[in-house]
Each structure stands twice: as C-alpha cells, then as structure tokens.
Amino acid sequence: MKVFYGWRMVGAACGIQFLLAAFLTQALGLYIAVLSDEMGWSKTTLSGAAALQSVEAAIIGPVLGWVMDRVGPQKMIRLGMVLFSAGLLLLSQVNSVTTFYVSAVLMAIGASLGGYFPLSVAVVQWFEKFRARALSIMSLGLAMGGLVVPLMALSMQQWGWRATAAGSGVLVLLTGLPMAGMIRRRPEDHGEHMDGIDPAMRAAAEREGQAVSPLQVEFTVAQALRTRAFWMLAIGHGLALLVVSAVNVHAITHMKEGLGYSVATASWVILIMTFGQLAGVLMGVTMGDWFDKRKVAALCMLAHGIGMLCLTYATSMATLLAFGVFHGIAWGLRGPFMQAIRADYFGRNAIGMIMGLSAAIIAMGQIAGPMIAGVLADLTGDYQLGFSLLALLAALGSLSFMLATKPDHPVQA
Template sequence: MRFPRALKLTAVFYGWKVVAAGATLQMLYASLLGQAYGSYVVLLQREFGWSRTVLSAAPSMQEAQSGLTSPILGWLLDRFGPQRIARVGVVVAGCGLMFFSQVQTPLMFYIAFLMISAGMSMSGFLAVSVAVVQWFERRRSTALSLASAGFAVGGMVVPLTVLVLETAGWRWTAFGSGVLVIAVGLPLTLFLRANPEEMGLLPDGIDTSSEEADQLRLARLSGASGDFTLAEALRERSFWFISLGHASALFVVSSMGVHLVAHLTQSQGYSLAQASTVVFSLTLLFLVGTISGGLAGDRVNKRKLVVVCMGMHCAGLLLLSHAQGVGMVVGFTLLHGLAWGWRGPQMTALRAEYFGRTSFGKIMGASNVVIILGSVCGPLIAGFAYDITGDYRVGFDILAVMALLGSVFFILARKPDPPQRRPYVPHAAGVV
C-alpha cells in the first residue's frame, strides 16, 4: 500500500518511537531495581542478617557480568537486531525478578541477580543505544539523550517503589516488578526495529526520494560510508582513548553512587534527609544535563564538550573532598550533576560518529570490557582509601585525578580517517 507523500512528511518519524520505547524500558529498570536496590538491601539484611559484603557483591557481579558478556551481546545485537534480543532479555529479567522474590539463601540471591543482570543487559542500555544509533545521524546526540533520560526519570520514581516495598514487602514487590517488566517490556520491544532501511526509511527521516537519499544509498553500497568493522576500530588509537576516558568517567560516577551519602553523613555531618536531597538534586541535574547535552552535542564538537565535562567532574570532586561548608557541597552538586548529564549522551554518539553504525553493537560491546574497569574499581579504591585513612578525602582526590586523566584521554581521541578499502566498481555489483 502506497501512502500519499504529504502524509509521509507530516507523520512522526519512526525513530522517535524507538527513542520513546528505549527511554521507557530504562525508566522501568531504574525505578524497579537499578536505583531502588539500596532499599532492598535494608530489608534483606533485616530478614536474613546477611552482611554488607554479601549484599554488595550482587551489584559487583552485575557489573562484571555486563562487561564480560558485552562483546558477545554486541555481536548478537548486530546479527539479530535489538528487537529480538531485547524481547528475550525482558523475559529473562522478569523471570529473574520473580525468582528473586523466592530467595532463601545467598546462592539463590546471586542466581537471581545474574538472571536479572543478563536480562537487563540484553534489553537495557546497550540494546537501546544500538537501536537509536541506527535511526539517527544528524540528531543522534539528541535522540540518545532522550533515551537516556529514562534512567533519570526512573530515579525520581524510586520513592513510589519504596512506598510499595514498605506496604507490600520486598517479596511481593519483587514478584510484581517481574510481572510488570514482562507485561510492559514485551510490547515496548516491538518498537526496537533494527534499522530504518528495513522499513523503507532512512536515518533522521530523510525523504527517500531526495538526492541526499540517493547519495546515502550509493555510499553504503560502495562501502564509502566510512563505517568501521570491529577489527578496524580496534586498530585505531581513538577507540582505546575513548574507552579509557569513559572508564575514567565511570570511575567517578560509580564511586559517587556508592560513597556519596556516607561521606555527607559521616564525614560532613549532614543528616540522611539532607544527603538524600543532594542525591535527588544530582538526579534532577543529570536529567536536565542529559537533555540539554544531547541538543548541544548535535551542534558543537562532542569531544571538546566531553573534555570540559571531565574538568567539571574534577573540580566538583575537589570541592566535595575539601568541603568546609554547604556552599562547596552545592558547587559539587552543580558541577558533577551537569557534567554527568552533558557527558552521558556524547559517550555513545562519539563512537557512532567515529566508527559508524554498521558494526556499532560489536564496537560498543568491545569497548564495554574496558569501561567496566572504571565502574568496578572506582568504588573499591575509594572504599579502600577510607578504610586506610579514616575519611574519604584521599579517595576523592584520587577520583579527581582520574577525572583529569580522563580529560587527557578525550583530548587525544581524535577522529580517525575512514577505513581504506578497494574502490567501488559499479559493474561488479551488477549496477549499470
């Protein structure tokens, strides 16, 4: 069936539906467990008497599993498309949450978390990023920022999850969360189509009958689109500099997620309610920064923007580490929250800009193996420094140095030249 051209031009570009579905999936995971896990910790410790080591090992296992399996997941996403992989992931995550509601031993707890982690990896950030990257080029940063905003919005919904936990108990909440993930998540995965070409469309909603569309098709057919294979990307220094810079950023962000409240309450003397206000403010600034950063990333040099953000992380951490009043804590909150939001969408958009979208899943998956070092090691180093010195100053100063080092990595991450391949011969491809 052929649609009138006017209808095609006025209809909402399907790529925005991909963004909306991805944002909702990430909001779902963040609100039900990702950012609500701290509340589960309190209830699990109360019921089972498990140590903090037992309970904190689960998120570490989740990070390790995510990083180690990312190369395989990236290949699967490129081979079978985000829709199929995410569909399986939603079911696995939902079943994992329902199994979590029945745990009685640490072993069952870890098995449940591995199921949840595997499912969320298959249908969460990486799958959504791969899908969004395929649908956008000129407005890629904006699209990625809106998809990532679901994580921040999910954090704001956590109080509702906590209310259900207090009312219904953690077992019923976990079981209901599993049902909700499957019931809501499965329909959402239907929107994660692999690429616009399979629907007769082009990235950014380019008119398929335009001269620009013809040039885009010819570039892809000839191999002159500039897209890298995984092997070609791995040979580029920029791949490693971006990965190391991203790891440095997560070194900082993951440490704040674990240690910020403890530092504010134990070292700075703030109440838990006041510390929670800082965390909420960071989440709000992250949301504002994510959206505004996405818009900016489509208009300015992404790499230079990230360099500035890493400098803001560094300055914010120094303020927090040596805070002597509420003003310095407010300064940290503004600098860290906005830098976190502005930088986030550029991490994915920068790789897509440098290496293209053809093998993006495999390239992003390989990069995650390096990135995960930051999110795993950061909290451990900050915690170890606290155990040795009795406060967080040394640990947070180390984080500030890592942020500064990250800015150097991004300064060095210059855009690579397109891969050199054999020239395109039209007759060899059956084109005359």
C-alpha cells in the first residue's frame, strides 16, 4: 500500500525538529549554566544571546513567509541546517561575549530557516483533515529532543562543553541535510492531493452523504490582518513563548543556584518535563482534530502558569516534578495547535506570510521572557520575582485565546 508522501514529510520534519531541540532549544540552558560558571558572565549577558535569537526571528519572519509562499521550503531548510551547524561549531570555539553572540545569531538564523516555522508551513500545505495530527507528530521531534538533555549533560562532564558543541554541529550537518531534501512545497506540484484524498473521491463521498471536511476559505494577508483572531492568536502565542523561552534559558540555572541542585539533577527534571511534553503531543495526535483547539490552548496557558509557579517556589523534588508535568503537557499539547488554528482560520494560500507576520509579534514574547527573568534575577539575587511575573502573564494569555474566535470571511460578512 502506497504511503501518502505527506506523512513521509512529517517524519523528516520530526527528525529536523529533534535536532534543533536536542542541540539548541533544550540544550541552551546547559550551555548557559556552564558558561556562567566558566566565564563569569552575568545572567543579563547570557539572556542577551537568547534575546538576539528572538530579535532575528522578528526581523526575518515576514521575509521568510514571503519566500515560502513563492519559492517553497526545501532550499531554505537546507541552508538553515548548514548555518545551524556552523553556529554550533563556532560555539565550540567561544572565548568572548562577542563570539558567543555571533554563534547564537548563526544558530538562530539556521533554526529560523530550517525549523518550526518553515516546517509548519510546509506540513499545513499537505494536510487539512488531519492537520492537527500531522503537526503534533512533527512536534514529537521537539519533545524528544529533551530526552537528550541528560546525555548532553553527561557529554559535557566527560568531554567538555566545547567538544559537545562541535560534535553536535557535525551531527546536524550529516543528518539534517538529507532530511531537508525530503521537504516539498505543495502536493499538487507532485501529483498528490491534500491528505492523500483525491478530489473526485471527496465529491463522491459528498453525493453519498458522507461527512467530509468543508472546503477551505482563503484569506489574503490584508484580510487576515483586519481580523481580531490574527492579533489575539499572536498575543496568546507570544505570552506562551514568554514562559517557554524563559524556562529553556534559566530553569537549570535556577535549580542549580536558587534551589541547590546539581546541573545533572536539574537535567533530569528537564527530562521529566520532556516526558510531559511528549504526553501532550500524543494527546494532540489523538484528539487534536476533534476538539476546539482554541479552548484547549486557553487551558494550556493556565497550566503553563501553574507549572511556572511550581518551579519558582519548589520546596522538594515532588514540586519540581509537578512543574515538569504541567509545563511539559501544556507545551506539547498547545504548540502544534498554534499553526493548525491559523491554517484552519485563514487557509493556506497566504499562510506563509500570515505566519511570518505572526512570528514578528510572537518574537516579542521570546525576547522578553529570558530578559525579564535574567534582569530581575541580577537585581534581586534570585528568579522568584521574574518567574512569578511570567507565570501571571501566561495565565492571562488564556484570555487571548478565548477571544480568538474564528473570523467570518469578508465576502461572507
């Protein structure tokens, strides 16, 4: 039986997400904890690298969207893998703040060109009926990347962080490029159909009275920008990444300096968070196309806030495990829904540009999260104030998603 090529693309996208998560998203906290000790740099300085990555995403997001809508994803994702590898190799040679920042920007550009945004745009072009399921499976890679954190910590202990970064860069190049070559633009360009369903079969099913997914209403970029849903989704997504980015950058350092755990122990807490994330993604795979994604996202924002408070005021390992479960499940379940909701609302003809403009707004949350936590930690001596503020903002983000109701198409209105 022939396997729909869209699912093969989902597998390749999952593998690329794994590389980015294992060697950047989830590992960044380890590098920051080690560099803080070895280089003596402040938390504000180290947070600046994460902020630079988000600034880069805000600047090039709309450009990427325009390119994706016109050129397609494959060449861009390949270039992303090369730049991401170069950034890791440069990280292994860091001896100053400037070099660290340059390596961070290189990795960020690589992750932007070859990561979540372009992969999501590519996947939504191939799926409609099973869109949430496909995006959730793709996000398994992001979740599974966290499973590597204890191995990364062990590698740093055994061979040092420089060798770990260099080895990661080589692995990205050897495995990322072949997977990037599997990503294609639209099914129609390759003799395929969305979801692998022939339009003639769809019409026959309609004549027989069978339930089929409705025809997609297409928005232009200008029409999407005039809807409340566009802005509420962007704000809610930005508030979610406010917490996610702060946790990725500062959680290990907080557990080490504020709670007195070793880096190795803290990495195991991140592993528990990853299992929670995997559980959330699997929940999305099974139920994502059956429930109101907007309401699920709103509940996940409350869980993000609860998890953040558990991390902030942890008095035992049990409280840290609660953080891992709440934050991990919320991240894994909510994450794939962000692009699925946009594609459901606005169609796929201009989805690259719509997601790119959204990314410019969302990046504000990615920039602010690590900076708020880092600056307030330097001022107060711990992360409690900064993390508490982020927890409150995450909980308020649930209101944004509740307000992001599906818009009527202007022609219909």
